[in-house]
Amino acid sequence: MKTNFLGLPLKSPVIVAAGPWSRDGESIRRSLAAGVGAVITETIVSEPIIDVKPRIAFDGLGAQNIRLFSDVQIEGWEREMEIAKSNGGIVIANVSAHTPSELAYLAVKMEKYGADGIELGLSTPMGVDLEVVASDPEEVYEMTRYVVENVKIPVMVKLSQNVTNLSRVAKEVQRAGGAAVSAINAIRCVLGVDIDNMKPLLPTYGGYSGKPIKPLGLASVASIAQTVDIPICGIGGIDSYENALEYIMLGASAVQVGTALMLKGRDYVRRIVEELDRWGEENRVDDTKEICGKALEKLKSFEEIKIEPLISHADNSIACSADCNMCINACMYGSLSRTEDGGIKTNSQCCTGCGLCTFVCEANKMRLDWL
Amino acid sequence: MNIKEIARQAGVSVATVSRVLNHPGTVAPKTRERILALMTEMNYKPNWFARSLNFNRTDTLALLIPSIMNPAYVEIAEGVESVANQKGYTVLLCITEGEVEKERRYIQTLIDRRVDGVILVSSLLNNDDLNRLKQQGVAVVLVGENNGNSPEPMVRIDCCSASYQAVCHLLNCGHRDIALVYGRTPVMENKNKIEGYIKALREAGIPVRENFLIEEENTIEGGYVATRKLLGLKKRPRAIFATSDLLAFGVIDALRDEELHIPEEVAVMGFDNIRISNLMVPKLSTVAKPLHKMGLSGARLLLDVIESGEDGDLIVKEIILQSKLKIRKSCGHKERIKEIF
Numbered sequence: 001m002k003t004n005f006l007g008l009p010l011k012s013p014v015i016v017a018a019g020p021w022s023r024d025g026e027s028i029r030r031s032l033a034a035g036v037g038a039v040i041t042e043t044i045v046s047e048p049i050i051d052v053k054p055r056i057a058f059d060g061l062g063a064q065n066i067r068l069f070s071d072v073q074i075e076g077w078e079r080e081m082e083i084a085k086s087n088g089g090i091v092i093a094n095v096s097a098h099t100p101s102e103l104a105y106l107a108v109k110m111e112k113y114g115a116d117g118i119e120l121g122l123s124t125p126m127g128v129d130l131e132v133v134a135s136d137p138e139e140v141y142e143m144t145r146y147v148v149e150n151v152k153i154p155v156m157v158k159l160s161q162n163v164t165n166l167s168r169v170a171k172e173v174q175r176a177g178g179a180a181v182s183a184i185n186a187i188r189c190v191l192g193v194d195i196d197n198m199k200p201l202l203p204t205y206g207g208y209s210g211k212p213i214k215p216l217g218l219a220s221v222a223s224i225a226q227t228v229d230i231p232i233c234g235i236g237g238i239d240s241y242e243n244a245l246e247y248i249m250l251g252a253s254a255v256q257v258g259t260a261l262m263l264k265g266r267d268y269v270r271r272i273v274e275e276l277d278r279w280g281e282e283n284r285v286d287d288t289k290e291i292c293g294k295a296l297e298k299l300k301s302f303e304e305i306k307i308e309p310l311i312s313h314a315d316n317s318i319a320c321s322a323d324c325n326m327c328i329n330a331c332m333y334g335s336l337s338r339t340e341d342g343g344i345k346t347n348s349q350c351c352t353g354c355g356l357c358t359f360v361c362e363a364n365k366m367r368l369d370w371l
Numbered sequence: 372m373n374i375k376e377i378a379r380q381a382g383v384s385v386a387t388v389s390r391v392l393n394h395p396g397t398v399a400p401k402t403r404e405r406i407l408a409l410m411t412e413m414n415y416k417p418n419w420f421a422r423s424l425n426f427n428r429t430d431t432l433a434l435l436i437p438s439i440m441n442p443a444y445v446e447i448a449e450g451v452e453s454v455a456n457q458k459g460y461t462v463l464l465c466i467t468e469g470e471v472e473k474e475r476r477y478i479q480t481l482i483d484r485r486v487d488g489v490i491l492v493s494s495l496l497n498n499d500d501l502n503r504l505k506q507q508g509v510a511v512v513l514v515g516e517n518n519g520n521s522p523e524p525m526v527r528i529d530c531c532s533a534s535y536q537a538v539c540h541l542l543n544c545g546h547r548d549i550a551l552v553y554g555r556t557p558v559m560e561n562k563n564k565i566e567g568y569i570k571a572l573r574e575a576g577i578p579v580r581e582n583f584l585i586e587e588e589n590t591i592e593g594g595y596v597a598t599r600k601l602l603g604l605k606k607r608p609r610a611i612f613a614t615s616d617l618l619a620f621g622v623i624d625a626l627r628d629e630e631l632h633i634p635e636e637v638a639v640m641g642f643d644n645i646r647i648s649n650l651m652v653p654k655l656s657t658v659a660k661p662l663h664k665m666g667l668s669g670a671r672l673l674l675d676v677i678e679s680g681e682d683g684d685l686i687v688k689e690i691i692l693q694s695k696l697k698i699r700k701s702c703g704h705k706e707r708i709k710e711i712f
Binding site for chain 2: 100
């Protein structure tokens, strides 16, 4: 499935996100070889800092990362970009800085070194002052405008969900001439506490990423899509081709994969790309624009939702485990119980049609229907 | 082993080998890699002396700093050296002592020695001096505000707003009687810092007291002397803002001699955030100046000028970097919000 993003024709809407897996030319080249549409470099800054150890933690659901930026100096990226692009492919440079001129300098350099586009990292969950920039629409405007004025390649701005009003920030990116927005960046977190030693798992706040942040990413992309006209790159917890489609159907033209690559490797990303292509062939979708925002049309405001007389029904022809009472336990209204032959029955007087049982039932036995 | 032999073995022309050395971007990557590998294998080293005659280039830069006793300048130098070294340049270090005549003499020597470019830190030179350098084909980049309004590429922070923020922070901590101890050098930067100090006090409706502004040498001793003067006043300040960490160290030293508690009796705030400011007791609150990054950026701009020739495609000519408050213990704040982030 192809897409046109940032004015670049991408053979797949799946892009490898900025992160330590894109730390140099060789790692970018390898990601490109997995068939993705483009690869974004790790965040490049004017003054690389030494890595702390350890810096990545994982709890089985999501990951906390406290690695900040690329440890390759901007001079070194001239060579890295050459290696990255030695077999062709589209490379977008992610750059970050605290002031417009500092940011523009890095962008201009990366353009010179062959970057096809720029992604501005104006936020970081780790607390290096960029939090302020990310949540201040005016600063985002100034930074974006300055870069846009100084480079010829398209500029996308990566937004953080850690702000009061993401749509306002996205609007400023559009006003400043940004070619696209990408959302969301990792979310500020403390992954957990080691209770035996009474200390946090990692010694500072970090960026939370992976599957658990997908709903937050989806909501952000949807609300940005409802606000601005420029293309959106969806990021956050994409772990399958279905997840990519979810983002696209809520208004993204492309998506980024990061944590899935970090945890499962490049072959896993290749699989997402291939499965997305297959889905496209089966459903005769050749370009993301054919499905972009299709689900957004059905995302309503609360007032618009029609109230129908629905209650839960169990399809007792579907067998379920006798000791699983998930639906019964989850029914706050006390309307579900077991029948003598092990089925589930609904007390229509008590059921209020909340729908939770349809989601908790692993056997897919429950559905909502007219009274 | 010479360039002709390399060309013969690689099966390319001498011109191609020469381009690999001087304009690597113009040679196909595969050919270039092959020639570079061959050079390593054959232990070929270009004749740099002949090269400088040919190209009028010496691959030498000069860095002029006011002092080497102030670690702030050493951090800048470290940044400059790291970029220069990566690009194959050697850096000459010149200490101007904040004297314009010494700076001028150095400039002449550097022109005579055919350096490719100079980085002037807190320079006192005027536009005529700078033009003289440029006419001799020497690239110039300024780090920190300089004396004139020259159009040279520059890396700086906004000293006025940085100082304004520092004084506002002291005001927020509840201090009203805030003195300013400023260095005789660097002249322009300190002028801007004074401006920020006055602006913050005016906005808070506090009259600026002439005898609360003390100028001294920009050294630990200068800070010591200035503080003795302040402590001799009938009305003593309750907070002292110093325009450099070195001065602040002297301030702390003098306050300790008087057995005054910091920050309970007198709060102290510095400027620069040199590494050892974190080791003072109490830890010094200061304005973090991105010194190392200023060095990196200055060297980058200079190499851009040298490599593009006569400001060629230099798009970003001025880089303004961000300074930030580094709130530790010496300023007497009670909330930890800013200390963490």
